[in-house]
Amino acid sequence: MPPAPDGLAHQWSYGPAQEVLDVKPIHLLGAIPFLGILGGIFFANRVTPYVLGMPFNLFWLVMWVVLISAIMAVIYRLDPANREEQSS
Amino acid sequence: MIALAIIFAFLLAALGLGLRARRGRDMDLEQWSVGGRGFGTVFVFLLLAGEIYTTFTFLGASGWAYGKGAPAYYILCYGSLAYVLSYWLLPAVWRYAKRHRLISQSDFFVAKFNSPLLGGLVALVGVVAMVPYLVLQLKGLGIIVSISSDGRISSNWAIVVGTVALTLYVTISGIHGSAWTSVLKDAIILAVVLVLGIYLPMHYYGGIGEMFHAVDKAHPQLLTLPSSGMSASWFSSTVLLSAVGFYLWPHNFSAAYSAQNERVFRRNAIFMPLYQLILLFVFFVGFTAIMVVPGLKGADADLSLLRITTATFPSWFVGIVGGAGLLTALVPGSLLLMTSATCLAKNVYRLARPHTSEEHIGRLAQLLVPALALISLYFTFNGGSSIVSLLLMGYALVTQLFPALLASLAPRQFVTKQGAAAGIVVGVTTVAVVTLSDATVGSLLPGLPQPVKDLNVGVIALVLNTVVMVAVSAVTRGMGPAPGTTTPLRPESEATAGTG
Numbered sequence: 001m002p003p004a005p006d007g008l009a010h011q012w013s014y015g016p017a018q019e020v021l022d023v024k025p026i027h028l029l030g031a032i033p034f035l036g037i038l039g040g041i042f043f044a045n046r047v048t049p050y051v052l053g054m055p056f057n058l059f060w061l062v063m064w065v066v067l068i069s070a071i072m073a074v075i076y077r078l079d080p081a082n083r084e085e086q087s088s
Numbered sequence: 089m090i091a092l093a094i095i096f097a098f099l100l101a102a103l104g105l106g107l108r109a110r111r112g113r114d115m116d117l118e119q120w121s122v123g124g125r126g127f128g129t130v131f132v133f134l135l136l137a138g139e140i141y142t143t144f145t146f147l148g149a150s151g152w153a154y155g156k157g158a159p160a161y162y163i164l165c166y167g168s169l170a171y172v173l174s175y176w177l178l179p180a181v182w183r184y185a186k187r188h189r190l191i192s193q194s195d196f197f198v199a200k201f202n203s204p205l206l207g208g209l210v211a212l213v214g215v216v217a218m219v220p221y222l223v224l225q226l227k228g229l230g231i232i233v234s235i236s237s238d239g240r241i242s243s244n245w246a247i248v249v250g251t252v253a254l255t256l257y258v259t260i261s262g263i264h265g266s267a268w269t270s271v272l273k274d275a276i277i278l279a280v281v282l283v284l285g286i287y288l289p290m291h292y293y294g295g296i297g298e299m300f301h302a303v304d305k306a307h308p309q310l311l312t313l314p315s316s317g318m319s320a321s322w323f324s325s326t327v328l329l330s331a332v333g334f335y336l337w338p339h340n341f342s343a344a345y346s347a348q349n350e351r352v353f354r355r356n357a358i359f360m361p362l363y364q365l366i367l368l369f370v371f372f373v374g375f376t377a378i379m380v381v382p383g384l385k386g387a388d389a390d391l392s393l394l395r396i397t398t399a400t401f402p403s404w405f406v407g408i409v410g411g412a413g414l415l416t417a418l419v420p421g422s423l424l425l426m427t428s429a430t431c432l433a434k435n436v437y438r439l440a441r442p443h444t445s446e447e448h449i450g451r452l453a454q455l456l457v458p459a460l461a462l463i464s465l466y467f468t469f470n471g472g473s474s475i476v477s478l479l480l481m482g483y484a485l486v487t488q489l490f491p492a493l494l495a496s497l498a499p500r501q502f503v504t505k506q507g508a509a510a511g512i513v514v515g516v517t518t519v520a521v522v523t524l525s526d527a528t529v530g531s532l533l534p535g536l537p538q539p540v541k542d543l544n545v546g547v548i549a550l551v552l553n554t555v556v557m558v559a560v561s562a563v564t565r566g567m568g569p570a571p572g573t574t575t576p577l578r579p580e581s582e583a584t585a586g587t588g
Contacts, residue, residue, distance in 0.1 A: 030172050037165050038324040045320050047304055047311045053297030055311045061161050065168045068361040076354055
């Protein structure tokens, strides 16, 4: 447990901006999966055509789960936050 | 009997790993509950992923595929979307938690809103939401042991024995035990689910596509979302609600504290969604079971995975499946118990006795573990809900913390502690009233169009919650200390701050 004055100085030197959600333009890519799953299901709720043995609605959702992983990889790569930390 | 012996061996292995993980470490509260904040990508992955593969996914997801069909797909989606959110949410939470040496989820609200009372409220909501979650793990344990023993051990006895094992396990090892058992559990569950999900459709139908065709022919409505009830609108609102609530579970929230650095979360956001795909094979098992072991109605659908396993495989393999199932109840169950106990000791008990020492709180948390286990045991014996409906109720409750959390992470903190508290109270009350009276949005407001009627009721509670939070904040702004000025969380200041 750090002594109190130390703790306070530590807090101020970083400033309150450290704790806020840090959203940059590239992060907007993260909205795409929400559209694909939450909106897409209204249109993809069908059994046919079967894709990879799965009914179409199931395939649609599985496809988005895989795409989420890809999209997050892109965001991770392009996000400067991950580079800054590596150097520290 | 072979099956039971194997399940028992799994239990001993889990207890052994828990004991081993503890050795050589001094167990103060920070070690016991957040692992000294030293976990890297792999361990945090396993802790959070381990949390996901619970009895709920193993028995509940196959049970829903069996009993309800396409609506079960929501289980595949919400976790993946929660990981997308985690990319932004968890680093912000982690940074703050590390700086202020936070241990429980409620500590976060105490520090952010400078209000121990709000922390107490958050702790209570979390614990109440976790009871149905614990109950479903215990139900799962009971199902697994009684089916694997061919009914020789009654489900009730199995639940009692499981609860004792769970309590021992948590008291002995804390979070280090959970992380190590996660390693064992994930390896086995992955193997078991893949084997069952691929072999069963092949064995009974000659392939996954053939299996779906046969199911569609026999039950034409099952493979699409219905036009009312669990419709696309229900699906979307439930996925959104659960994705938002995912990290609001006290145990998920504080499991995030155990990471070494914040990049751990960003990297995990890439891999965790792929891990979700294991669920696909759980669905395959549930769908295959529809025509192989027909006739399981209501909450009994949760038995489908084990029934088809015992109908298909030799006893030793049933034992392995049962052992894997035991671990899926033990790991999350231990996290749930430990987190509830820490929350109650730190954030509720201390409201009444502000000058309790850190050491005493630690001891109290360990004593609360058996007490909480007993309460869950009581509810397990007195309720007939299916595994998934129990979890949906917990999610609706815990999600009510989301507006306040989001507000606390905004650049300028508009929401006051009074606003946050009022919003949470209104949201939780709405969920409780609606759940207890068995109402739906449609029965409350019959004039609305069908898609609105089908919305998950937690979404309505969330909207009311947000409206109240903003309104009360607008009124109470300017009263008390300026929002956004947070004090470091220390036992001495924590007790007095915010009460004046």
